[in-house]
Amino acid sequence: MISAMEEPLEVFKDRLVVLEYRVSLEDGTVVLGGDEPAAMNFAVGYNQVLPALEARLLGHKAGETLQFVIPAEEAFGAYDRRQVKRRTFKEFPQGRALEPGRWVVASNDRTGAQYAYFVQSKDEDGVTLDFNHPLAGKDLYYRLRIVQVRDLTPEELIELRPCRTSS
Incomplete structure (x- = not known):
């Protein structure tokens, strides 16, 4: 709790922010x-949330309630039809086991990287996969309350700083 004498801190770099929020789409579909x-906390200035979300919070204070829209281009980008790929079972035999309408997480055995794709359709010859982010092309409607803003501790800042190498 903030005492009557303390002014709530503003959101800016090197502060921890705690939010309660709701994200929906234009048609009212609730995303989170x-x-x-939903609740989240993040360190401001360390790429832990969408840059467009962080930018809209800068300068606001604990206790404030905000509503805004983040356009698709500032969120997960425009929907890119070039990210929809058709694969025959000859070139992608694993596609036989996939179910249309489902998301799949794949891993690169060599690098360990993971990525997701949506199985759009499947027929006797192959499968159509969509590699777009599920929210690509969608504007995000935020309604949130800034629950807390506090300075990051020296220990937290050490963990957040990138490694430095001497040259």
């Missing part, structure tokens, strides 16, 4: 935080 709001 239905009846109960």
